[in-house]
Amino acid sequence: MIHQYRLNGYNIVLDVNSGAVHLMDNLSFDLLDMLGDPIPESCPGEVFDRFTPAYAREEVEDAFRELLALQKADQLCSSDDYNQFAKLMTPSPVKAMCLHIAHDCNLRCKYCFADTGEYMGHRELMSLEVGKAAIDYLIKYSCGRHNLEVDFFGGEPLMNFEVVKEIVRYARSLEQEHGKLFRFTITTNGLLLDDDKIDFINREMSNVVLSIDGRREVNDRVRVRVDGRGSYDSILPKFQKLVEKRRNGPYDQYYARGTFTKYNKDFAEDVLHLSDMGFDQVSVEPVVTDPAEPYALTGEDLPEVFAEYERLAKIMIERHGTPKDFNFFHFMLDLDQGPCAIKRLRGCGCGNEYVAITPSGDVYPCHQFVGHDGWKMGNVFDQSLDFDLKCKFAAATVYGKPECKNCWAKFYCSGGCNANSMQYSGDILKPYKLSCELEKKRLECAIMIKAATL
Amino acid sequence: MKHIKTINSANLKESAVKGGCGECQASCQSACKTSCTVANQKCENKNK
Numbered sequence: 001m002i003h004q005y006r007l008n009g010y011n012i013v014l015d016v017n018s019g020a021v022h023l024m025d026n027l028s029f030d031l032l033d034m035l036g037d038p039i040p041e042s043c044p045g046e047v048f049d050r051f052t053p054a055y056a057r058e059e060v061e062d063a064f065r066e067l068l069a070l071q072k073a074d075q076l077c078s079s080d081d082y083n084q085f086a087k088l089m090t091p092s093p094v095k096a097m098c099l100h101i102a103h104d105c106n107l108r109c110k111y112c113f114a115d116t117g118e119y120m121g122h123r124e125l126m127s128l129e130v131g132k133a134a135i136d137y138l139i140k141y142s143c144g145r146h147n148l149e150v151d152f153f154g155g156e157p158l159m160n161f162e163v164v165k166e167i168v169r170y171a172r173s174l175e176q177e178h179g180k181l182f183r184f185t186i187t188t189n190g191l192l193l194d195d196d197k198i199d200f201i202n203r204e205m206s207n208v209v210l211s212i213d214g215r216r217e218v219n220d221r222v223r224v225r226v227d228g229r230g231s232y233d234s235i236l237p238k239f240q241k242l243v244e245k246r247r248n249g250p251y252d253q254y255y256a257r258g259t260f261t262k263y264n265k266d267f268a269e270d271v272l273h274l275s276d277m278g279f280d281q282v283s284v285e286p287v288v289t290d291p292a293e294p295y296a297l298t299g300e301d302l303p304e305v306f307a308e309y310e311r312l313a314k315i316m317i318e319r320h321g322t323p324k325d326f327n328f329f330h331f332m333l334d335l336d337q338g339p340c341a342i343k344r345l346r347g348c349g350c351g352n353e354y355v356a357i358t359p360s361g362d363v364y365p366c367h368q369f370v371g372h373d374g375w376k377m378g379n380v381f382d383q384s385l386d387f388d389l390k391c392k393f394a395a396a397t398v399y400g401k402p403e404c405k406n407c408w409a410k411f412y413c414s415g416g417c418n419a420n421s422m423q424y425s426g427d428i429l430k431p432y433k434l435s436c437e438l439e440k441k442r443l444e445c446a447i448m449i450k451a452a453t454l
Numbered sequence: 455m456k457h458i459k460t461i462n463s464a465n466l467k468e469s470a471v472k473g474g475c476g477e478c479q480a481s482c483q484s485a486c487k488t489s490c491t492v493a494n495q496k497c498e499n500k501n502k
Contacts, residue, residue: 019464028457063457074467075460085470096480147477147498183479332494335462339495340473344466347492354480366482411466412493417482443493451461 003408020075086399094141098356102155117155120371126359131167133380158192190235202249213258214270258284261295268312283329313445347414351393368419
């Protein structure tokens with residue numbers, strides 16, 4: 001399977017099964033388009049009818065030979081050998097956990113998938129008792145895995161920060177005994193950040209996600225406080241301070257992370273604003289919500305959003321290697337040393353390698369399943385885990401999803417977000433089309449950036 | 455090659471044979487939380 005496209009003056013061909021990316025001149029690109037997959041062993045006569053005399057016959061023959069050589073090297077039109085691995089996908093150890101430290105929030109963001117922190121339930125903070133039981137649960141079900149991840153999530157986790165600190169302390173105390181390395185992360189809206197919290201986060205958290213949507217007017221239209229006031233002026237300096245202090249700490253990873261909606265389809269401006277405010281690690285992502293919401297992105301918005309991704313990609317190319325260079329999460333792509341094909345077969349790992357824990361200790365496949373009936377899969381106190389449901393998620397590979405199996409992007413998105421699929425397509429095996437279209441566009445841009453910044 | 459430039463040395467097929475150690479980051483933990491991109495994750499396999 002191949003995917004060929006033109007973007008920003010580049011003729012790009014992705015060989016899906018090998019992962020090879022080729023830049024082609026117009027002749028070889030058009031010739032490949034005509035020949036299709038697989039390339040025949042000898043050049044068909046009609047090729048010369050089409051390409052000569054615009055090109056010399058020898059040139060056409062030369063281009064054909066190059067295409068055929070790549071095919072023989074298994075770097076073009078390469079065969080799909082992955083189904084054998086997909087069939088072997090059995091449940092894995094649990095290695096990552098999202099701890100819902102607070103089902104409460106001090107913001108009332110209009111697009112919040114978590115029901116402004118309540119998750120369709122009631123406002124509640126996680127107790128230390130639940131947090132410790134969750135760590136025990138993770139150690140038990142992680143079996144032989146060494147690297148374990150715990151994300152402090154909400155709601156707003158800073159509303160229950162003393163428990164965060166105690167859970168970190170507890171987990172660290174168990175690392176040596178159990179041969180584990182805990183990597184902590186936290187996702188915060190920043191309102192309650194102070195020096196002590198910043199120092200603790202920078203010392204203990206391998207990654208921190210700072211929620212801010214970009215320009216003041218964009219952020220404050222949706223990320224509002226309980227009394228309706230905006231949050232931008234309070235959070236920006238705190239986030240800047242955290243990032244500045246983080247430069248001297250043991251961990252460098254962080255993201256200034258925003259959401260864009262129908263209200264700011266010029267979201268590249270928000271990405272650039274965050275960059276201009278000193279954040280060199282930026283993620284601004286499309287809102288995921290009920291299409292009936294006024295701020296929801298729908299199919300009719302795609303042309304504008306696609307154009308904006310292209311505009312952002314071109315600006316990033318201009319800034320590449322300059323002091324204004326920055327990283328955009330959804331354009332990050334490692335074409336050489338990225339994840340192995342096994343990882344790519346089933347992606348996020350939710351419900352299998354990754355679970356979410358509610359303040360009451362219930363276990364869900366991921367944070368986005370919390371509050372949705374029928375998806376509870378255990379509890380940390382009785383250490384229960386629904387293995388039938390775990391098996392269902394373990395089998396949710398790109399080869400178990402009919403629409404993914406024949407998609408060129410399957411090894412980059414790995415089947416997309418199962419929670420989105422459940423919520424908007426009604427089945428974890430049916431990808432949400434809008435997300436797919438956005439993902440494919442981002443990948444095309446990301447590969448093009450690689451081509452432009454060699 | 456005169457007409458074609460290959461810009462990476464990726465071989466996903468080889469990675470399938472040696473892969474699957476599971477020590478890498480769960481993709482949703484990095485920044486997204488509402489979407490899924492896997493190809494930007496780092497490989498942490500020490501035995502490949």
